Amino acid sequence: MPVSTRSKVMKQERNEQENTNLNLPLRNPHQGLKEKMRALTLLYEQQKRASFSLRNPNHNQSPKPEDQRFKTQLLDSSKKGDRFHRLDGKDSTFVEEDTKENNVFEADRIFGVSSVPVKPSGVIRKLSMGNGARNVSEAEKLESLNASVSRILVFVRLRPMGKKERENGSRCCVKVLNKRDVYLTEFTNENDYLRLKRLRVRHFTFDSSFPETTTQQEVYSTTTGDLVEAVLEGRNGSVFCYGATGAGKTYTMLGTMENPGVMVLAIKDLFAKVRQRSLDGNHVVHLSYLEVYNETVRDLLSPGRPLILREDKQGIVAAGLTQYRAYSTDEVMALLQRGNQNRTTEPTRCNETSSRSHAILQVIVEYKTRDASMNIISRVGKLSLIDLAGSERALATDQRTLRSLEGANINRSLLALSSCINALVEGKKHIPYRNSKLTQLLKDSLGGSCNTVMIANISPSSQSFGETQNTLHWADRAKEIRVKECEVNEEVVQVGEEEGADQAKLLLELQKENSELRVQLAKQQQKLLTLQAENIAAANNNNNISLTPPSISSLMTPPSALTAQQKKKPRHSLLSGTCFTPESLKRTKAEEAVKELQLTVKALKMEMERMKREHGLQMKKQKDELMKDLCSRKSEKTPERCKETRRIVTRGSLRPKEKEKELKSPSHRFASPVAAAKKRSFWDITVANTSPALDRRKTRSHGLVHQEAPSKLLQPGFARPHMKH
Numbered sequence: 001m002p003v004s005t006r007s008k009v010m011k012q013e014r015n016e017q018e019n020t021n022l023n024l025p026l027r028n029p030h031q032g033l034k035e036k037m038r039a040l041t042l043l044y045e046q047q048k049r050a051s052f053s054l055r056n057p058n059h060n061q062s063p064k065p066e067d068q069r070f071k072t073q074l075l076d077s078s079k080k081g082d083r084f085h086r087l088d089g090k091d092s093t094f095v096e097e098d099t100k101e102n103n104v105f106e107a108d109r110i111f112g113v114s115s116v117p118v119k120p121s122g123v124i125r126k127l128s129m130g131n132g133a134r135n136v137s138e139a140e141k142l143e144s145l146n147a148s149v150s151r152i153l154v155f156v157r158l159r160p161m162g163k164k165e166r167e168n169g170s171r172c173c174v175k176v177l178n179k180r181d182v183y184l185t186e187f188t189n190e191n192d193y194l195r196l197k198r199l200r201v202r203h204f205t206f207d208s209s210f211p212e213t214t215t216q217q218e219v220y221s222t223t224t225g226d227l228v229e230a231v232l233e234g235r236n237g238s239v240f241c242y243g244a245t246g247a248g249k250t251y252t253m254l255g256t257m258e259n260p261g262v263m264v265l266a267i268k269d270l271f272a273k274v275r276q277r278s279l280d281g282n283h284v285v286h287l288s289y290l291e292v293y294n295e296t297v298r299d300l301l302s303p304g305r306p307l308i309l310r311e312d313k314q315g316i317v318a319a320g321l322t323q324y325r326a327y328s329t330d331e332v333m334a335l336l337q338r339g340n341q342n343r344t345t346e347p348t349r350c351n352e353t354s355s356r357s358h359a360i361l362q363v364i365v366e367y368k369t370r371d372a373s374m375n376i377i378s379r380v381g382k383l384s385l386i387d388l389a390g391s392e393r394a395l396a397t398d399q400r401t402l403r404s405l406e407g408a409n410i411n412r413s414l415l416a417l418s419s420c421i422n423a424l425v426e427g428k429k430h431i432p433y434r435n436s437k438l439t440q441l442l443k444d445s446l447g448g449s450c451n452t453v454m455i456a457n458i459s460p461s462s463q464s465f466g467e468t469q470n471t472l473h474w475a476d477r478a479k480e481i482r483v484k485e486c487e488v489n490e491e492v493v494q495v496g497e498e499e500g501a502d503q504a505k506l507l508l509e510l511q512k513e514n515s516e517l518r519v520q521l522a523k524q525q526q527k528l529l530t531l532q533a534e535n536i537a538a539a540n541n542n543n544n545i546s547l548t549p550p551s552i553s554s555l556m557t558p559p560s561a562l563t564a565q566q567k568k569k570p571r572h573s574l575l576s577g578t579c580f581t582p583e584s585l586k587r588t589k590a591e592e593a594v595k596e597l598q599l600t601v602k603a604l605k606m607e608m609e610r611m612k613r614e615h616g617l618q619m620k621k622q623k624d625e626l627m628k629d630l631c632s633r634k635s636e637k638t639p640e641r642c643k644e645t646r647r648i649v650t651r652g653s654l655r656p657k658e659k660e661k662e663l664k665s666p667s668h669r670f671a672s673p674v675a676a677a678k679k680r681s682f683w684d685i686t687v688a689n690t691s692p693a694l695d696r697r698k699t700r701s702h703g704l705v706h707q708e709a710p711s712k713l714l715q716p717g718f719a720r721p722h723m724k725h
């Protein structure tokens with residue numbers, strides 16, 4: 001028996017005649033058991049539903065309108081005899097299905113429960129991509145609404161018979177009917193006398209099956225159109241072509257210049273949709289193209305060293321793979337062309353341009369927009385378009401050299417792929433993705449949250465019967481794979497969180513900068529004012545302008561408290577100005593303030609000079625008085641001494657001037673230490689009255705200077721010996 005559950009063995013006319021004569025329906029030996037199993041399962045499900053409805057009386061008391069409509073549709077179709085006919089004209093699989101539907105409704109009637117008819121699990125799938133142009137029944141759609149998982153969508157494409165194949169006398173062994181069913185006929189060998197005239201036909205059902213006349217655009221819109229739409233919404237999508245060498249995978253994926261394939265049409269469609277939505281937000285498209293050849297991963301857009309596969313948060317990624325940012329379809333076409341030139345293709349006996357590697361084109365679309373509350377929404381969708389290398393038999397291709405090694409590697413990776421498909425179908429915990437580079441790269445597509453589409457390419461030639469049967473078998477298996485429901489890869493960045501923190505940071509920085517600038521400005525203003533005051537003072541000095549020095553009280557008075565007369569002058573000058581803007585007012589006020597300051601500075605300087613002069617005069621007066629007093633005292637004692645004292649006094653009165661001179665001369669300062677002279681004067685004032693011995697010691701230490709110490713002369717009765725002569 002064939003592995004496929006739907007495959008049928010039909011015997012030759014002779015056997016059928018026998019069956020007809022015996023009035024027995026065409027039956028499978030296990031049919032009875034299967035039917036019993038189905039009946040039991042149905043009964044169990046009905047009972048379950050009944051108990052559920054008893055527990056929840058409000059639930060489904062009356063059938064939902066859509067359920068009712070769906071039931072009616074099915075009943076109508078069954079009444080109409082909308083059945084599928086076997087190749088030999090007799091009812092086939094669909095008869096069984098219809099009977100089963102009726103059984104379900106019968107059970108519903110018995111238990112009084114409304115329910116959605118149950119279809120075999122193989123046909124149920126979850127559509128997470130919206131409405132497509134697929135042949136999906138209403139029952140499948142309804143059931144899929146309740147399912148939390150989706151399944152891979154499987155399509156079959158039959159290519160036309162090649163010229164060579166026709167010349168070789170090949171017969172067409174595949175028939176696609178109803179855009180869904182595929183019939184594979186095995187012709188018997190003319191030399192096999194035992195099986196002479198026996199015909200084996202296998203029947204497969206897929207989500208959609210494309211006959212040889214189907215256009216590229218039809219294939220694209222049925223298989224991939226919805227995926228492109230989903231990618232723009234932030235969902236991942238994968239399309240991969242599977243089939244024997246020369247079955248038409250590359251034609252389906254890439255196509256020709258006249259008939260572009262899925263990759264090209266998807267890119268065109270993507271950019272057209274991006275352009276349509278450009279007003280909604282910002283879309284960024286990135287592109288990468290790689291191949292897996294002889295178990296090494298290579299970058300097709302910038303060929304170099306083999307790439308290493310790594311697993312991160314996003315899944316399996318090829319480290320160092322070039323991601324090109326694409327802005328237009330033309331640009332992507334150029335990149336695709338470049339990538340295909342780098343792809344490994346070799347002529348084999350089956351295909352003149354056989355792809356010896358698995359090629360994966362990845363298109364990543366990033367979308368950013370803002371919602372009503374100005375939060376940033378970013379979505380990332382990834383579309384993987386995969387053209388697998390052809391599964392082949394060693395005998396069919398070249399046995400020799402590199403081709404055989406390539407073939408072995410291709411087969412190994414495809415075997416790994418089939419192992420993964422098997423494990424996924426059987427619901428095993430461990431899926432052997434690591435067995436090959438190809439399965440590692442397809443991990444997301446097969447077992448992740450992804451809308452996955454498989455296109456199985458088949459040849460009509462009877463010479464490729466084995467490969468075609470194999471491909472159909474694996475495609476049929478792949479239908480059973482359940483994948484996680486495809487989720488939207490969306491991220492919402494709240495304005496309050498990140499932007500708020502950023503704004504606070506910015507505010508602090510600005511405040512800091514502002515205070516620094518304020519300090520700098522104040523310093524500059526101070527400098528400017530000082531400079532202006534100095535300049536004006538210097539100019540006034542040069543012009544010998546005689547200004548009456550202001551009194552101290554007037555200097556201490558703030559400008560606001562000036563008398564009306566004082567205020568009048570600047571006001572007059574201000575009003576006389578032709579321009580009376582706020583800036584000019586400010587400028588004039590500043591000028592006024594500067595002028596006032598200059599005047600103050602000048603007045604202070606003059607006051608200081610006056611005070612100096614007064615002080616000098618007072619000092620002179622005091623000295624004279626003191627001298628006079630001394631002289632009068634001396635003259636009372638001896639007239640000679642009085643004379644001498646007078647002389648001395650005269651000299652002493654000159655001494656301070658000489659000292660001043662010495663200290664002011666810089667050359668003198670270096671010849672003799674000024675500090676010492678200063679110290680000496682200090683000693684003159686403070687120590688001279690205390691002890692003459694100490695005074696002597698000190699003067700000795702200061703050498704030359706002691707002889708001219710003027711202050712000592714001021715000490716009463718202290719005259720230097722040499723002065724006596």
Ligand SMILES: Nc1ncnc2c1ncn2[C@@H]1O[C@H](COP(=O)(O)OP(=O)(O)OP(=O)(O)O)[C@@H](O)[C@H]1O
Nearest residue numbers: 159160245246247248249250251351354355389390
């Ligand atoms: N639907 C189709 N319509 C017309 N020609 C087709 C179709 N499918 C395939 N062909 C032709 O069949 C030949 C083989 O197709 P293709 O190279 O796509 O096979 P393949 O499966 O990619 O093989 P391989 O695995 O060796 O690369 C090509 O010449 C191609 O033009």
